[in-house]
Amino acid sequence: MTTTRKLRLGPLPRTETTKLTFACPASLKADLERYAALHAQIYGEAVDAVTLIPHMLEAFMARDRGFRRNRSNTHTRSLTDRQDSE
Secondary structure (H helix, E strand, O other), rough: OOOOOOOOOOOOOOOOOOOOOOOOHHHHHHHHHHHHHHHHHHHHHOOOOOHHHHHHHHHHHHHOOOHHHHHHHHHHHHHHHHHHHO
């Protein structure tokens, strides 16, 4: 019996990209490659680790309460600053 499991990341949306380069430990690269293989197996679309990384980071940041709170405060402050300068 085969059970279809879903990954937290889900299917990947199509987005506009900007190139960013970073270094990571070999063990993380291996884990990313394993995740990419599992993602491809579950969702039926070949994907490499490099393609997954931005989506993983975006999902991580979207779930980070401290970051969301700070982002909301910064956005509100910037709107207020713009209104004061007009």
